[in-house]
Amino acid sequence: xxxxxxxxxxxxxxxxxxxxxxxxxxxxxxxxxxxxxxxxxxxxxxxxxxxxxxxxxxxxxxxxxxxxxxxxxxxxxxxxxxxxxxxxxxxxxxxxxxxxxxxxxxxxxxxxxxxxxxxxxxxxxxxxxxx
Amino acid sequence: xxxxxxxxxxxxxxxxxxxxxxxxxxxxxxxxxxxxxxxxxxxxxxxxxxxxxxxxxxxxxxxxxxxxxxxxxxxxxxxxxxxxxxxxxxxxxxxxxxxxxxxxxxxxxxxxxxxxxxxxxxxxxxxxxxxxxxxxxxxxxxxxxxxxxxxxxxxxxxxxxxxxxxxxxxxxxxxxxxxxxxxxxxxxxxxxxxxxxxxxxxxxxxxxxxxxxxxxxxxxxxxxx
Numbered sequence: 001x002x003x004x005x006x007x008x009x010x011x012x013x014x015x016x017x018x019x020x021x022x023x024x025x026x027x028x029x030x031x032x033x034x035x036x037x038x039x040x041x042x043x044x045x046x047x048x049x050x051x052x053x054x055x056x057x058x059x060x061x062x063x064x065x066x067x068x069x070x071x072x073x074x075x076x077x078x079x080x081x082x083x084x085x086x087x088x089x090x091x092x093x094x095x096x097x098x099x100x101x102x103x104x105x106x107x108x109x110x111x112x113x114x115x116x117x118x119x120x121x122x123x124x125x126x127x128x129x130x131x
Numbered sequence: 132x133x134x135x136x137x138x139x140x141x142x143x144x145x146x147x148x149x150x151x152x153x154x155x156x157x158x159x160x161x162x163x164x165x166x167x168x169x170x171x172x173x174x175x176x177x178x179x180x181x182x183x184x185x186x187x188x189x190x191x192x193x194x195x196x197x198x199x200x201x202x203x204x205x206x207x208x209x210x211x212x213x214x215x216x217x218x219x220x221x222x223x224x225x226x227x228x229x230x231x232x233x234x235x236x237x238x239x240x241x242x243x244x245x246x247x248x249x250x251x252x253x254x255x256x257x258x259x260x261x262x263x264x265x266x267x268x269x270x271x272x273x274x275x276x277x278x279x280x281x282x283x284x285x286x287x288x289x290x291x292x293x294x295x296x297x298x299x300x301x302x303x304x305x306x307x308x309x310x311x312x313x314x315x316x317x318x319x320x321x322x323x324x325x326x327x328x329x330x331x332x333x334x335x336x337x338x339x340x341x342x343x344x345x346x347x348x349x350x351x352x353x354x355x356x
Contacts, residue, residue, distance in 0.1 A: 001262075002225075002226055002227060002261040002264065005225075006144070008145055009143050009144065009146070010143055012143075013139070013141060013143070014139075017137060017139060021135075021137075023196035024135075027134070031143070036290045036293055036294075037264065037290070038260055038261065038263045038264050038288070039264070040195075040293070042280075083291040084202040085290070085293070086286055086289065086322070086323075087321075087322045087323075087326055088293070088320070088322065088323060089326070096248055096321065096322070096326070097325065098179050098324070098325040100293075100328050104294075106142065106143045106144060106264065107139075107140065107141060107143055108139045108141050108143060109138070109139065109140060109142075110136050110137060110138045111136070111137050111139060112134060112135070112136050112137075113134070113135050113137060114132055114133070114134050114135075115132070115133045115134075116132060117133065118134065124140060
């Protein structure tokens with residue numbers, strides 16, 4: 001159960017990036033997580049809520065895109081996606097394939113931010129609305 | 132309102148990966164072979180390491196160990212009986228070791244100089260999931276599995292076994308009474324991590340230790356070029 005510390009690293013990195021856009025709100029964060037990354041999507045989502053509450057990222061959506069495993073087969077030379085992680089065999093020729101081309105990713109792909117149009121009138125209107 | 136997508140394409144564990152890369156460089160420069168031992172709690176990492184250290188010390192090799200646990204320094208005290216320098220890392224609840232902990236415990240370890248070591252063992256926290264995400268700068272990650280755990284452990288925890296450079300089956304002396312299917316275990320390891328070396332060991336009887344020590348000596352030679 002190290003998803004909380006992983007999510008905390010995401011929060012730090014996103015907060016750092018978002019600081020370059022003052023006044024903007026982060027609406028979603030997209031992650032790429034390999035099937036072999038040893039983290040559970042549901043756990044990440046659960047921890048995301050806990051880790052963002054009371055921070056500028058509160059309310060932002062977490063989108064976890066799962067990256068399947070792709071093995072490189074030394075026998076037939078092909079790179080092919082495998083289904084499941086119970087046998088690392090080339091689906092084309094059936095040989096065992098020790099080399100991975102994909103599947104261990106654990107990265108932040110992108111964030112989506114919403115910028116309020118920074119003109120003074122807008123700021124005033126917004127200010128009145130919140131009263 | 133303007134919506135904007137900002138591309139990051141950044142590793143979540145980037146900080147750990149960078150620290151680990153720095154450690155790996157230091158280890159290589161110092162010529163010390165670093166092994167990260169990973170398994171469930173109770174597999175016998177400490178027992179195998181105890182015997183390994185004892186045998187290495189007897190042979191005049193210079194070995195040291197960092198040992199991770201949530202609490203207590205019981206394992207460090209057990210291992211120190213071998214005469215090798217040993218340091219306990221208590222994670223206080225964290226389920227894995229990370230590169231920062233390794234760097235910190237090496238830096239203020241009085242009397243330890245990497246250049247004066249042949250082998251450094253890192254015994255990870257007993258856990259078959261989380262340690263697979265954290266590179267510690269090791270040269271060799273060893274996944275251990277005992278005969279009491281079942282032959283399908285590699286299939287149940289493929290993320291860890293697939294990241295291993297070598298595997299050790301422990302407690303092989305009680306394989307018979309446990310009804311351990313050796314062939315099936317070897318098959319399963321090979322399905323998950325094709326081609327890795329597998330050692331069948333017993334810390335009680337010493338079986339398999341010669342092969343294990345020879346493998347480490349070989350790997351050290353490769354490291355030193």
